Amino acid sequence: MKLKLIIPKSERRFINDHRSIKELMDNKVWFAPISLPIIAALTPQEVDVSITDENIEPVDFNEKIDLVGISASTPLAMRAYEIAENFKNRGVKVVLGGIHPSVLPDEAIGHADAVVIGEAENVWGELINDFLSGRLKSFYKSSTKADLKKLIIPRWDLLKLDSYRAFLIQTTRGCPFNCSFCSVKAFFGDGYRFKPIENLIQEIKTLQKLGCKGNFFFVDDNFASDTKRTAELLSVFKQLGVKNWTAQISVNTDERVLKLMADCGCSHVVIGLESVSQKTVNSMNKGSVNRVEYYSRVINRVHFYGIGVVGSFIVGHDSDDKTVFGEINKFVYANNIEFPLVSILTPYPGTGIAKQFQQENRITCNNWRNYDNTTVCFVPRSLSGEDLYYYTNKINKEFYEYDNLYYRLSRSWKKGILVKKINIFGYFFNKKKLKLSLLALKLKNKKKSWFILKSLWLMPSPKFYSIFLGLTLYDAFYNNTSGASSSKRPERKEWITQ
Numbered sequence: 001m002k003l004k005l006i007i008p009k010s011e012r013r014f015i016n017d018h019r020s021i022k023e024l025m026d027n028k029v030w031f032a033p034i035s036l037p038i039i040a041a042l043t044p045q046e047v048d049v050s051i052t053d054e055n056i057e058p059v060d061f062n063e064k065i066d067l068v069g070i071s072a073s074t075p076l077a078m079r080a081y082e083i084a085e086n087f088k089n090r091g092v093k094v095v096l097g098g099i100h101p102s103v104l105p106d107e108a109i110g111h112a113d114a115v116v117i118g119e120a121e122n123v124w125g126e127l128i129n130d131f132l133s134g135r136l137k138s139f140y141k142s143s144t145k146a147d148l149k150k151l152i153i154p155r156w157d158l159l160k161l162d163s164y165r166a167f168l169i170q171t172t173r174g175c176p177f178n179c180s181f182c183s184v185k186a187f188f189g190d191g192y193r194f195k196p197i198e199n200l201i202q203e204i205k206t207l208q209k210l211g212c213k214g215n216f217f218f219v220d221d222n223f224a225s226d227t228k229r230t231a232e233l234l235s236v237f238k239q240l241g242v243k244n245w246t247a248q249i250s251v252n253t254d255e256r257v258l259k260l261m262a263d264c265g266c267s268h269v270v271i272g273l274e275s276v277s278q279k280t281v282n283s284m285n286k287g288s289v290n291r292v293e294y295y296s297r298v299i300n301r302v303h304f305y306g307i308g309v310v311g312s313f314i315v316g317h318d319s320d321d322k323t324v325f326g327e328i329n330k331f332v333y334a335n336n337i338e339f340p341l342v343s344i345l346t347p348y349p350g351t352g353i354a355k356q357f358q359q360e361n362r363i364t365c366n367n368w369r370n371y372d373n374t375t376v377c378f379v380p381r382s383l384s385g386e387d388l389y390y391y392t393n394k395i396n397k398e399f400y401e402y403d404n405l406y407y408r409l410s411r412s413w414k415k416g417i418l419v420k421k422i423n424i425f426g427y428f429f430n431k432k433k434l435k436l437s438l439l440a441l442k443l444k445n446k447k448k449s450w451f452i453l454k455s456l457w458l459m460p461s462p463k464f465y466s467i468f469l470g471l472t473l474y475d476a477f478y479n480n481t482s483g484a485s486s487s488k489r490p491e492r493k494e495w496i497t498q
């Protein structure tokens, strides 16, 4: 039996897109998916399984396959349905899984033969058996949560690993909180589950054996919530030589853990700051985690240990009026957040905010393609939809104008944040730096060229990763399909979808 697992492509340019640094490096995308390698690992050995990531290569609809499994988050759902229908029309059975089909199984089954609701671990074996015996059911849902103590090494070997720059690892599942905009609770349910450290050692060793030495992204929603366990995990990272990794942490992360994270090779942290107004944070049901008065202190401590900050904000809450953009801007520069990301509040199905907006009849769009935090899909309360769209685009674009990006990065680099230790010889005779400089000189975009050259030569030793991430984010905000620019006010049809 032949099984094909597919991850649909992102139709909008986003951070996973690597085209912006293609001219300098290669055509890799940032993140290797982890869900499908897990599903492949759960698949019985006698099944011939392969993975296609549509961000890397096109789906071959003519390939002889018996069963197709497609993973879908909400922004990818429409593309997932297109792929599913194409295979179904060719007589191939299709299973849909992932966060979107799990939250809207009745919608998903309209495009597939079976839907896995929730985690796959406890039901995938049964589904394969049912398929083999011609008794595929419409829905599969486990009555219990996946037991993370079981060792399942994701089949990363099935991915075209050379096509990725960073690799996802998951050490926990779930989150004890329930923020109104977030899908995690709706999907993983109550509680917080931890993978045993011994299992993680096996996973990391597997990746390392496959040649993936660094650039790990720990996808846990709150990597450092349990101080004791995180400290234990970090000592393992040190032994295994894990370097250049990123994790999502919350505002209340213990300073001792931050220090350990830095000692153990953490280069960036993603922090869900969401808003600089406590009132707005409280309205998102995040007040118990995020105390705005501690934001500056935690960012300062993260920086103190040489780690860069990706600061995520969400705008469009009922208490957000136009002044919110100025406040975020002020906060970003006051705290020198290297990589700010401002997202438009999006009522993802199953979330508290979606339920509220549905009750209030405020949802304006059910085209899941627009559910990617760059489009207004609801009627905001304290500013117009047009302004919400326009100013969000504007602020993101302004953050990533080369001069502004350089301003923030250079302030951090000067303080020893996101830099590597290097001697004077290394400063002049670094092969990669020389190569990048030559390539930068050839770029048609002179502003980009100047940003790269300034970063490489005016600064002692910035981590290339920080330059690449900046370039990628620049590209994401300047080349999004929306087409709005800070100088041109978008047409009505561009900002809100019906």
Ligand code: B12
Pocket: 010, 011, 012, 014, 015, 016, 031, 032, 033, 034, 035, 036, 038, 039, 069, 070, 071, 072, 073, 074, 075, 076, 095, 096, 097, 098, 099, 100, 116, 118, 119, 120, 121, 146, 168, 170, 181, 182, 183, 184, 219, 220, 221, 343, 348, 349, 371, 372, 373
């Ligand atoms: C890593 C990550 C990313 C990476 C993705 C990299 C990659 N190549 O996969 C990056 C940074 C690119 C990213 C981008 C975005 N992300 Co994101 N991301 C995550 C994160 C943190 C982890 C996802 C993950 O890998 N989890 C681990 C795996 C094991 O879990 P899983 O995917 O759910 O898989 C399990 C089941 O779902 C199921 N399953 C999954 N697929 C399939 C397929 C089949 C056939 C079957 C049977 C089962 C099955 O089995 C698996 C094992 O049990 C989640 C949060 C979270 N906790 O999940 C958010 C999350 C998925 N992201 C989210 C969002 C909103 C975005 C963005 C829109 C953010 C933005 N502001 O732009 C973009 C969208 C980009 C795009 N166009 O898709 C939301 C999605 C909400 C929704 N309803 O879809 C989440 C849930 C975050 C949240 N707090 O709400 N993201």
Ligand code: SF4
Pocket: 175, 176, 177, 178, 179, 182, 183, 184, 185, 221, 222, 272, 286, 289
């Ligand atoms: S936003 Fe973060 S803290 Fe809030 S529920 Fe989601 S994962 Fe948990």
